[in-house]
Amino acid sequence: MKPSSSARPELPWLRAFTFTIFGTSVLVSSYFPKFYAGLGFSSSQIGILYALGPMISLVANLLWSIASDKYRTIKKIMLILLIGEIILCTVLSASTSFSVVVLVITIFYFFYYPVFPLSDTIAINAAQRYNKSFITVRIFGSIGYAFFALVIGYVLSFVGSSHTMTVMIAIAAAALLITLFIKDQASPVAKMDLSGIWGILKQKELLWFFGCVFSLGIAVRMNDAFLTVTLNELGASEKIIGWSQFASSVSEIPIFLLLSLYGEKIKELPLLVFASLAFAARFLLVGIADSAVAIVAIQMLHSLSFGVFYVTAIRMLTRLIPDEYRATGMALYTIVWSSASGLLSGTLGGVVFEEFGRQNFYFTAMSFAMLACLGFASRYFFRGPRMLPNQVPAGTAATETKPAMEESAG
Structure with a gap:
């Protein structure tokens, strides 16, 4: 049965929400580190604060998804998460002690990270109801990220980075208001099938892939955490x-x-080799850059590095993971690419940046990216790209699996 045309306004509201919520992502990934630096925190302390996010996301995403399933609502959970963000940012704006900031930001991450997979879930389901591609909603996240990156930069240049939390509260409040106009739905967020983990880990091809992803993830998260500091x-x-x-x-x-x-x-592996090389080149250039303007230009390599990797990695996962273990495999992928690598890169990266300087920091990131490149290349040249019996059709939309791996666009 086709949805009535009267329900069509749901998609514009979802696009508006996706556009707005990525403004909070800009702040957390790019301006929170500068806010910390303004409080006088060292590079290693900033690294610890960054590493807390991936660690908390491991628990937060699962717990809020379970709550969403139990109470059969996403909208109400989203309202709770956004209200929590606003309250915690209010507290954070008045915090100056490192120990207090650690406590507050830990609780903040508990409310912040689950917003993205749950919002993507609403968007995917709505897009499917109206026979639309998820990209028609998700692309507004990239547009919103770009818009807020510029606007927030200009706003904070006038009011100062000390008002970072005020801007965060304003954007979260706008997202909260838009949420009121979004149609609620029961959460179909997939739960991790623990019984399927062993079946997945028996696949050597997938383990090799996860190893390469973990190495590349360390490099990427190092850059995410310290680009603003650089x-x-x-x-x-x-x-x-x-x-x-x-x-x-x-x-x-x-x-x-x-x-x-x-x-x-x-084929996926050549694309992954190319993306890893692009990441390595990007980090090398940032390491030797001598001006902020040069780094802005280097950021355009994001398209050839993250853009190529993101779509291709999701596509490869759909080939490697059997249908019955898809949710478990995607959860494991999120842990490898974002949570575990972010935890290690934040703690390790902070020490490297502080003790050995920016150039060696980015050379280290480049080395991890090259290690991933060699891993993907060795699998391609010595094993050969091959189709696996459990693969799904190549046309599976990459963007439709996004909730399992929300990442920074940075």
């Missing part, structure tokens, strides 16, 4: 930081569209 070290203003995030976010849009349409004509 720009700050080079004397960049909030406006320049905003332009760097704008450049990366805008660059990924055409790549997402192109690979969603034509990417399946190219």
